[in-house]
Amino acid sequence: MDLDAYVARARNGPCFICAYLDGHPDYRHEPVYEDDAHVAFLDRWPTLPGKLLVAPKAHIEHAVRDLxxxxxxxxxxxxxxxxLAMEEILRPERTYLLSLGSRQGNAHLHWHxxxxxxxxxxxxxxxxxxxxENGVLNPTxxxxxxxxxxxxARLAARRGRT
Structure with a gap:
């Protein structure tokens, strides 16, 4: 991963989630979940196995004020x-949930x-x-x-369960 290119793209490129949703070939991700209002996909540059992003489809930038x-x-x-689907497959010691980004880069609200x-x-x-900065995984x-x-498959099996 070229970290400088990533930062430049995050700060100056199109919104990566909107570009993904529009089908832009440079912003492909492996989809995991989609409904009318949300999308989930594998992180292109995962730092941990199976790292995912979840976002609203609408370009929303603030988790508290905009929703x-x-x-x-x-x-x-x-x-x-x-x-929960990720936990059933990977059995992690802990699951981290974070919403990152800012107006300066990766502004579209998303959860890691x-x-x-x-x-x-x-x-x-x-x-x-x-x-x-500490390295990324390179899954094939x-x-x-x-x-x-x-x-x-896990998400489909979990449908209806809370």
Whole structure:
């Protein structure tokens, strides 16, 4: 991963989620979940196995001010469903949920779902485990496709359960 190119793209390029939703070929991600208002997909540059992003389809930039209570609750229920599916597959020690981004880059509201594998040394957990500066994983397209397929299957099996 070219970190400088990533930062330049995040700060100066189109909204990566809107571009993904519009089908822009440079912003492809492996889809995991979609409904009328939300989307979830595998992170292109994961720092932990199976790292996911969940976002509203509408270009919303602030999790508190820009969402009404119902929309916020619905988004968080999607985050929870996707996180539970990831946990069933990867069995992490801890699941990290973060909303990152700012007006300066990656402005479209999105939640990161990252499962910390068991046995990661403490000094490599938490923020260290999430920062691309500390390295990213390079799953193959087949590995990503398989992970997305497994997540979609778990989400389908979980439908109707809370």
């Amino acid at each position: 009404g209570e119902t929309a916020y609750t619905e988004l968080m229920l999607v985050v929870r469903r996707v996180a 779902i990252a499962g910390l594998p068991p046995g990661v040394p403490y000094e490599r957990q938490q923020f260290h485990a999430l920062m691309t 397209p087949d590995e990503n496709s398989d992970m997305a397929r497994r997540l979609r």
